[in-house]
Amino acid sequence: MESKIGIDNLKIMFKSIARLSSITANGLSDGIGASDVMSLIDVLKIANELKEADFSAMPQEFFDLDEEERNEIFELFKEEFDLENDFIEDVIEQILEGLAQLIPAIFAIAKRFKL
Numbered sequence: 805m806e807s808k809i810g811i812d813n814l815k816i817m818f819k820s821i822a823r824l825s826s827i828t829a830n831g832l833s834d835g836i837g838a839s840d841v842m843s844l845i846d847v848l849k850i851a852n853e854l855k856e857a858d859f860s861a862m863p864q865e866f867f868d869l870d871e872e873e874r875n876e877i878f879e880l881f882k883e884e885f886d887l888e889n890d891f892i893e894d895v896i897e898q899i900l901e902g903l904a905q906l907i908p909a910i911f912a913i914a915k916r917f918k919l
Contacts, residue, residue, distance in 0.1 A: 811865070827840050878904045
């Protein structure tokens with residue numbers, strides 16, 4: 805088994821987190837319905853692909869991404885993250901875009917100090 809989580813698994817993880825966050829937030833706002841349950845089953849199927857991944861390697865793998873790969877993962881998250889309240893969705897996506905701008909500096913500091 806490969807010890808690194810790999811970018812493909814990072815994508816699956818972020819996609820699962822985005823979908824699960826959407827299901828949870830939407831379910832809390834209007835109640836859990838059959839479509840939420842079906843969506844949750846889809847998320848679990850996607851996340852099942854991660855059962856062999858070594859999550860202890862995830863932080864380092866994320867640090868090792870180049871800017872293009874980080875942007876790709878953030879864009880994937882934004883595509884999968886869908887709230888019924890578009891204003892809140894936009895605010896969260898803007899926060900993520902801000903974080904995407906800060907991450908290279910955070911990574912540089914972490915590498916410099918071997919964190």
